[in-house]
Amino acid sequence: MKHVLPRIAMLAAMVAGVSACDPASTGGTTAAATTKPDPMEARIDALPRNLQETTLFRAIRDGGYTCQKIVRFEKHAPIDGHAVWIAECDDRGQYVITLQPDGVFWVSGVPQAKKQ
Structure with a gap:
């Protein structure tokens, strides 16, 4: 059975929609065109998948979530x-x-919600 992340994909789309800007209407350029690639992103991308997962897990846990x-x-x-990145935890929390x-x-x- 194929699992999809519909709620998180929708959340990511909303975030992208809110932060999107038409550079032609402002006379500027996009942020992606004016910034250098983040070297930390390249380091994360170079990690094996299990270590990428561990990195994202630590970010979620350090953010105070119960994943x-x-x-x-x-x-x-x-x-x-x-x-x-978008992630789903075993408790169905999505980030x-x-x-x-x-x-x-x-x-x-x-x-x-946390179980009591």
Whole structure:
């Protein structure tokens, strides 16, 4: 059975839509065209898949979320020139993980309620 990340894909699309800007209307250029690739992104991309998962897991946990295991993740198209991954945890919590300068991750998502 093929699993998809519909809620997280929709969340990522909304984030991209909110942050998107038509450079022609502002007379500027896109952020991706004016920034250099982040060397940390290249380092993460060079890792074996299991270590990429571990890196994203640490970002989610360090963000204060209760994820116990990532069950799937994928790299998303850059948003405002920043590398982005989407991930789903075993509790069905879904996250958007954005790489900021200096290797800092911003994690946002749709976590599942904590069990009491």
